[in-house]
Amino acid sequence: MRHQAWLIQRYYLKRCRAVRDTLEHEPVFALSSALGLMGIAPPETAVLDLGKEHIVVRNRDARRGHPANVACHAWSLLDDRIVIRIFDLYCTSPAATFAQFVRFNWFEETIILADRLTCRDERLRRATKQELMDFLDERKVYGGKAARRALRLSRPNTDSRWERELRLDAMKWGLPNPEANHPVDLGSGLAWLDMAYEKYRVAMEFHGQQHLEQYVADTRRMNALAAKNWVVLPAWQSTVLDQAELHRYFSQVAAALEHAGAVDFLHPRMDLWTLSGNPELLEPF
Template sequence: MKRRQLPEELGTSFTVREAKRLGVPRDRLTATDLGAPFHGTRTSVPLLTTLDRCRAYEPRLIGAQFFSHQTAALLWGLPLPGPLPEGLHVSAIPPGREPRTRGIIGHRIDVALDRLTLRHGLPVANPVETWAQLASTIGEDHLVAAGDALLTAGLADRADLLEAAQQPRRRGAKALAAAVPFVRAGAESPRESAVRLVLVRAGLPEPELNGNLHDDSGHFLARLDMAYPEYRVAVEYDGRQHADLDQFRRDADRWPAIAGQGWILIRVLDHHLAEPERRIVAPTRRALLSRGWPGAH
């Protein structure tokens, strides 16, 4: 038996209330071709991503409700420590009420309307407000990584982050204030951010980030994760070799070329972060000292 066609104006995600208003019978709303991801909603498409789930919930948003916290961070493409939250974070501006329903983590936040915007057509906290909200749910180092991502993507600058950290009655204000001085544009992964934090907190110089290395003829040789050009020392986080053999081979081919230009290359693997002083700081310090770095004062 052919199923009844749904009204086009419902789109792919809609509320049961709206469907009934348009004359869709109850038995059509319980058909197996429709999912019920949230109470009172239906969807005709699979929900594979956070964006899909947000679009499925959007018809239930009322008043000044918006996607926030980790959900907003994922919509902006910011790195988050795992595991990812199962529920969607949705906030409401008082006197509005936060949603309380299955699959939703509700918040009530007194935030200025100019700190909200649209992302993928969805109401969401803007990038800086999203970063500040993360302080209540993730640690300082992860805040730095998220801030690095914002600056690298051109979604904010350091002054924006500092202003957000200084907002009165901001939850997580202490963590935000501690993170801001370490945030840098240029980091291209949270692991790069983690390695950089290890280096600078150990008193080593602040490295240049993701600069290109050329030979004497101007030919491109490599893109260096972290580099000290004055001393020709580079530090590279290598987390790809097990997942992508071809990439590992390409990287291995360029290591002699980097050394051929007189550079010392310190390779950092994922498990080295468990012993940062011995596996990251010590070899980098030795390399810098061998090239004339005077040491920390």
């Protein structure tokens, strides 16, 4: 993950420097360009021309006279407090980039962007969830309502997009909100579960391609968790991509919860926007 972030950042450093050298002023990069400088791949579904570099200015008149490969956006919120320096370039801060991106992003991608900015890896983490919320609370942002609702569904310390999608799909299906990245003390050390219902000792784990290479280590961990009376249900990429398989998987999670004594825990199936408007369903179960 760190190597991928480095490749993305190096690619955008080259692109942004090339643009900076053609301008008569020091640009502040924004949106997809700012994310790229932070080592984050911009959402492919964003309603932006990702082939251009995006910069931000405070006044509309300042947008004139830029080359064709530069998209210049006027944003009245721009000031020195929301600008950071990455190497020799300037861009909007992580919280400002998140807030500005809302109007160009699908709702689910906004949730995923919040997760990415607040990821588990401390070297790749760009913000805390509280910092994102504080920015929205302190300023009137276009799309602020959608951003706040996205943050309700965001979970910091999540590194895998597939883990995020599995968690969100579980809640859309009707399962209660699991705790993300739950630690379990095995005596010999901590095991981290992707998604867990601690009270009932039921967990969901996403296994990526790399798990095939570390099967022995994973088996030892699963055995240790089983010895602590944890039921861990693994899911693969094929599980997430196949709706019938996903339905079967979530049915098994529900059955495990029922077997552990959970009652009346399923809620009606709903989309993420509707779910974000029901705070009681977002409480950890």
